[in-house]
Amino acid sequence: MIKNPLEILKQYWGYDSFRAPQGDVINAVLSGKDTMAFAATGTGKTVMFQVPALCLDGLTIVISPLKSLQKDQVDNCAKRGIPVALINSDTGKRARTKLKQQLADGTLKILYVSPETLFGEGFSDIMELLVNVKLLAVDEAHCCSAWSDFRPKYREIYKAREDYFPDAVLLAVTATADEHVTDDIRKYLGFGSQFETFKTTFDRPSIEYKILKATKSESPVKQAARLIKEKHLGQAGIIFCNSQKKTEETAQLLRMLGFKAKHYHAKIKKSEKEEVQDLFLKGEIDIICATIAFGMGIDKPDVRYVIHLDAPNNYDDYAQQVGRASRDGQPAVAYMYYDPASYNASLWLIKQTTMNPERLKVKIQKLQEFHNFCKANTCRRKMMLAYFGEKYPKTNCASCDVCKGK
Numbered sequence: 001m002i003k004n005p006l007e008i009l010k011q012y013w014g015y016d017s018f019r020a021p022q023g024d025v026i027n028a029v030l031s032g033k034d035t036m037a038f039a040a041t042g043t044g045k046t047v048m049f050q051v052p053a054l055c056l057d058g059l060t061i062v063i064s065p066l067k068s069l070q071k072d073q074v075d076n077c078a079k080r081g082i083p084v085a086l087i088n089s090d091t092g093k094r095a096r097t098k099l100k101q102q103l104a105d106g107t108l109k110i111l112y113v114s115p116e117t118l119f120g121e122g123f124s125d126i127m128e129l130l131v132n133v134k135l136l137a138v139d140e141a142h143c144c145s146a147w148s149d150f151r152p153k154y155r156e157i158y159k160a161r162e163d164y165f166p167d168a169v170l171l172a173v174t175a176t177a178d179e180h181v182t183d184d185i186r187k188y189l190g191f192g193s194q195f196e197t198f199k200t201t202f203d204r205p206s207i208e209y210k211i212l213k214a215t216k217s218e219s220p221v222k223q224a225a226r227l228i229k230e231k232h233l234g235q236a237g238i239i240f241c242n243s244q245k246k247t248e249e250t251a252q253l254l255r256m257l258g259f260k261a262k263h264y265h266a267k268i269k270k271s272e273k274e275e276v277q278d279l280f281l282k283g284e285i286d287i288i289c290a291t292i293a294f295g296m297g298i299d300k301p302d303v304r305y306v307i308h309l310d311a312p313n314n315y316d317d318y319a320q321q322v323g324r325a326s327r328d329g330q331p332a333v334a335y336m337y338y339d340p341a342s343y344n345a346s347l348w349l350i351k352q353t354t355m356n357p358e359r360l361k362v363k364i365q366k367l368q369e370f371h372n373f374c375k376a377n378t379c380r381r382k383m384m385l386a387y388f389g390e391k392y393p394k395t396n397c398a399s400c401d402v403c404k405g406k
Helices: 005-015 022-030 046-057 067-079 093-105 121-127 150-165 179-189 221-233 246-256 271-280 315-322 343-352 355-375 380-387
Strands: 035-038 058-062 084-087 109-113 132-138 169-174 194-198 205-214 236-240 260-263 287-290 304-310 334-339
Touching: 005 022, 005 046, 022 035, 022 046, 022 194, 035 179, 046 058, 046 132, 067 084, 067 109, 067 271, 084 093, 093 121, 132 150, 132 260, 150 179, 194 380, 205 221, 205 380, 221 246, 221 304, 246 260, 246 287, 260 271, 271 315, 304 315, 315 355, 315 380, 334 355, 343 355, 355 380
Parallel strands: 035 169, 035 194, 058 109, 058 132, 084 109, 132 169, 205 334, 236 287, 236 304, 260 287, 304 334
Antiparallel strands: none
């Protein structure tokens, strides 16, 4: 018997009603319909699969791209008393034994995995116990497109459903998806011709967008330090860098200048990642200097600013990263130090990657579009929403550097 989703929401989250489009997505899933959900960061996408997981009489598998993201969501579920677990390369023998017992007993409701774990050789003993999977949810589904070149298992997710979970409902959720990404999601996840689609506005009105000119006389890091001191001292913020080395150098310089800052990237140890995450969430450090690995990471409500020291390669990454700010709905600012010369360097790097000509063409097109956004003299909010297929009704948003005239 399917439980009432509003009762589940009230019991575990304490809310009396859903935000759009949560309720519609959940009702579609509980009706047995494969579903795609597109909603801006900060709109509560995790509720779209966690509530159905508790309504259904069976197991929900959540495919999630990052260990930090898995841990954050599992920790939040556990605090609410939701029977949840994750399994990845860090999972020890004791935790694995406990997981197998939970699966055998049927007491587990949600299991988080990555695509690599799901198809890994060491997962076969777990797979044998996945006998009552009712929902297969793919969080951050845009990774099927954006990351499939260096994480090819994303292209095989459809096989999991075909071979192991043919009766499970499929749900894909993401905050960023243009036409190309949507086509990849449909193809790599195995959506058929019949499925539901729900899309809400991608606009984040509480975030102000500012493109700042990088100068030759002073490094972007020092400019950023001065900006933080003048406008955001003591507030939580994230600085995105285009290399692991740069995150470390930036954090070190900020500490020398008296800021409470730490770096975060894929190569640091698990224990260090967890320590940095916990310190940031508790407010014991103010600034995280991160690579894209943090762009879908920790859900900290009160991030008041995001700073890009380097331009991302596309709108999709930019929207994900600035979406770390203002998750509490309060005003925040997204700054970027832009150097037009960075286009050629980014173009060269993209051309060095191995991919088919069509995908290469799309990546170059996205790079060009985003750099046009950085150089534009028209409303940045309007341009970004247009990229995601949405028309902004106003001629002046009053919350970007172009519309504010500065």
